[in-house]
Amino acid sequence: xxxxxxxxxxxxxxxxxxxxxxxxxxxxxxxxxxxxxxxxxxxxxxxxxxxxxxxxxxxxxxxxxxxxxxxxxxxxxxxxxxxxxxxxxxxxxxxxxxxxxxxxxxxxxxxxxxxxxxxxxxxxxxxxxxxxxx
Numbered sequence: 001x002x003x004x005x006x007x008x009x010x011x012x013x014x015x016x017x018x019x020x021x022x023x024x025x026x027x028x029x030x031x032x033x034x035x036x037x038x039x040x041x042x043x044x045x046x047x048x049x050x051x052x053x054x055x056x057x058x059x060x061x062x063x064x065x066x067x068x069x070x071x072x073x074x075x076x077x078x079x080x081x082x083x084x085x086x087x088x089x090x091x092x093x094x095x096x097x098x099x100x101x102x103x104x105x106x107x108x109x110x111x112x113x114x115x116x117x118x119x120x121x122x123x124x125x126x127x128x129x130x131x132x133x134x
Contacts, residue, residue: 038089051122
């Protein structure tokens with residue numbers, strides 16, 4: 001083989017290698033974004049569930065106007081239902097006070113965590129992302 005042919009083969013191998021690396025990086029970025037979107041969707045469902053608990057009367061197993069159920073006897077604090085606590089997207093935990101619920105989601109694929117606060121109107125705010133979710 002001539003020198004020119006060897007250079008063309010080497011150039012071709014380099015271009016193919018670069019194309020593979022770019023493809024892998026694009027796939028990974030898409031996977032991270034997809035997992036983040038799924039976690040945010042799950043957190044919206046949990047927030048709606050928490051708000052339903054807050055507005056439900058004590059006599060019906062709700063919080064009687066608070067997330068921690070402090071107005072009820074006995075107190076009935078909000079807890080994430082088992083069907084929402086863990087799924088293929090992540091694991092979810094809640095920290096409850098009378099006026100808000102802080103939800104922390106940990107990615108099941110190891111991409112990071114997402115934290116948000118359910119405020120008194122049932123909306124999520126104060127979003128925090130870690131690791132690859134940033």
